[in-house]
Amino acid sequence: MLHIRLEQSLQHASRQRTKVAIVFIDLDHFKRINDSLGHSSGDSILQQVALRWRQILPANDSLARISGDEFVAILVDVESVSQVSFAIARLMEALETSFKLIGETYPVHITASIGVSLFPDNGLDVAVLLRNADTAMYRAKEEGRNTYRFYTAEMTTAAFEYMWLANALREALNRDELRLVYQPQIDLQSLNWVGCEALLRWQHPEKGSISPVKFIPIAEQSGLIKEIGIYVLKKACVQTKSWLDNGVNIGRMAVNISAAQLQDPDFVRVVQAALETSGLSPQHLELEVTEGTLMGRAESNIEQLEQLRHIGIHISVDDFGTGYSSLSYLKQLPIDKLKIDRAFVKDIPEDVNDMAICSAILALGQALDIRIIAEGVETNQQAEFLRSKHCHEAQGYLYSRPIEAGEITRLFLDL
Ligand code: C2E
Ligand code: MG
Ligand code: MG
Numbered sequence: 001m002l003h004i005r006l007e008q009s010l011q012h013a014s015r016q017r018t019k020v021a022i023v024f025i026d027l028d029h030f031k032r033i034n035d036s037l038g039h040s041s042g043d044s045i046l047q048q049v050a051l052r053w054r055q056i057l058p059a060n061d062s063l064a065r066i067s068g069d070e071f072v073a074i075l076v077d078v079e080s081v082s083q084v085s086f087a088i089a090r091l092m093e094a095l096e097t098s099f100k101l102i103g104e105t106y107p108v109h110i111t112a113s114i115g116v117s118l119f120p121d122n123g124l125d126v127a128v129l130l131r132n133a134d135t136a137m138y139r140a141k142e143e144g145r146n147t148y149r150f151y152t153a154e155m156t157t158a159a160f161e162y163m164w165l166a167n168a169l170r171e172a173l174n175r176d177e178l179r180l181v182y183q184p185q186i187d188l189q190s191l192n193w194v195g196c197e198a199l200l201r202w203q204h205p206e207k208g209s210i211s212p213v214k215f216i217p218i219a220e221q222s223g224l225i226k227e228i229g230i231y232v233l234k235k236a237c238v239q240t241k242s243w244l245d246n247g248v249n250i251g252r253m254a255v256n257i258s259a260a261q262l263q264d265p266d267f268v269r270v271v272q273a274a275l276e277t278s279g280l281s282p283q284h285l286e287l288e289v290t291e292g293t294l295m296g297r298a299e300s301n302i303e304q305l306e307q308l309r310h311i312g313i314h315i316s317v318d319d320f321g322t323g324y325s326s327l328s329y330l331k332q333l334p335i336d337k338l339k340i341d342r343a344f345v346k347d348i349p350e351d352v353n354d355m356a357i358c359s360a361i362l363a364l365g366q367a368l369d370i371r372i373i374a375e376g377v378e379t380n381q382q383a384e385f386l387r388s389k390h391c392h393e394a395q396g397y398l399y400s401r402p403i404e405a406g407e408i409t410r411l412f413l414d415l
């Protein structure tokens with residue numbers, strides 16, 4: 001029936017030169033109602049919701065339930081986007097009054113996530129319009145639920161790109177397309193080399209190099225981060241051990257750890273295994289965890305970090321200043337180092353606010369007795385400013401870009 005009505009609406013609209021809005025609606029957390037109150041309560045909610053919506057939709061519009069808690073409304077005679085927004089606002093408002101269930105003491109609240117596609121703007125046939133409305137609904141879910149989104153072409157591009165990247169990344173692991181580059185970290189007073197950060201690179205045979213900023217989030221979402229994380233840790237430990245054995249003391253090897261890796265209850269064992277198989281001592285390993293990850297306050301994350309720190313591994317807080325650190329909490333965390341985010345370094349000396357933020361972070365580090373490293377240092381002026389404020393270490397293009405292992409060896413031996 002929905003398909004027939006849609007076909008008719010599209011034909012009618014193209015004759016009248018009006019638009020049709022396909023409104024894809026999914027109730028939020030409907031499963032919880034079924035699970036907690038039982039299926040007959042769930043059924044009753046679905047009926048009540050449908051009734052409320054039917055009462056507010058104009059007679060020419062249609063409403064269908066297409067599966068479990070999914071509805072599609074067809075809005076006809078649409079002349080403007082604002083007309084559609086208005087209609088959707090009314091659908092959402094209709095849910096604001098709570099629902100009563102027979103035999104239940106407490107009323108139930110429910111919200112919906114809604115995606116909209118427009119004929120002819122977002123597609124000319126039923127299948128495409130439904131798919132695009134569905135995609136927009138997913139976006140509404142992603143962006144916090146109880147909201148609506150209009151379909152945009154970028155959503156399809158983004159969805160395609162995501163799928164492509166997730167598949168290609170899986171192959172990349174098997175095809176050995178991932179490798180590490182290393183960026184030196186230096187002591188600002190002595191200018192001695194104190195460490196290296198391992199940074200992941202993906203060289204795709206056709207697409208060229210793909211940035212970690214793009215593929216790490218996809219690895220996290222698709223669960224591949226566990227395997228990738230193991231690869232990075234092993235590789236970085238083996239490389240560091242091999243340098244040490246050849247008289248190249250690069251200091252500590254800093255390895256980036258993403259939130260998803262820390263959530264793995266096996267994480268401590270993964271790190272220990274990397275140390276054991278490579279023979280690297282924990283004193284040469286540092287783990288970089290972002291501020292956001294640490295401040296999530298997941299106790300199990302902190303416990304794992306404490307255990308790792310206990311065996312001599314250093315923990316540093318990456319991208320410091322970009323999250324929302326609770327300063328009183330900071331002191332209780334198992335951390336050795338704060339990494340001032342590049343955002344606060346890049347506009348020194350033009351931006352006085354950034355300089356004030358750097359100074360404040362440095363003062364904080366001194367007060368709490370935590371080492372500070374500035375990342376993204378590109379000019380001598382930046383290095384001078386940081387040194388004058390007693391920043392301990394720096395990393396950035398001024399000293400070296402991230403480079404291949406072989407180049408690190410050469411750079412080190414030239415020093
Ligand atoms: P990050 O850990 O904050 O790494 C610093 C980023 O700044 C690196 O980008 C580095 O190449 C870049 N950078 C260093 N010095 C300068 C400079 O002077 N100027 C400028 N403009 N940029 C500089 P990259 O390598 O693209 O990495 C981006 C992010 O990807 C990293 O941020 C990190 O969050 C993530 N990442 C990289 N490798 C890994 C990894 O092995 N595992 C995980 N979980 N994340 C990784
Ligand atoms: Mg880092
Ligand atoms: Mg950083």
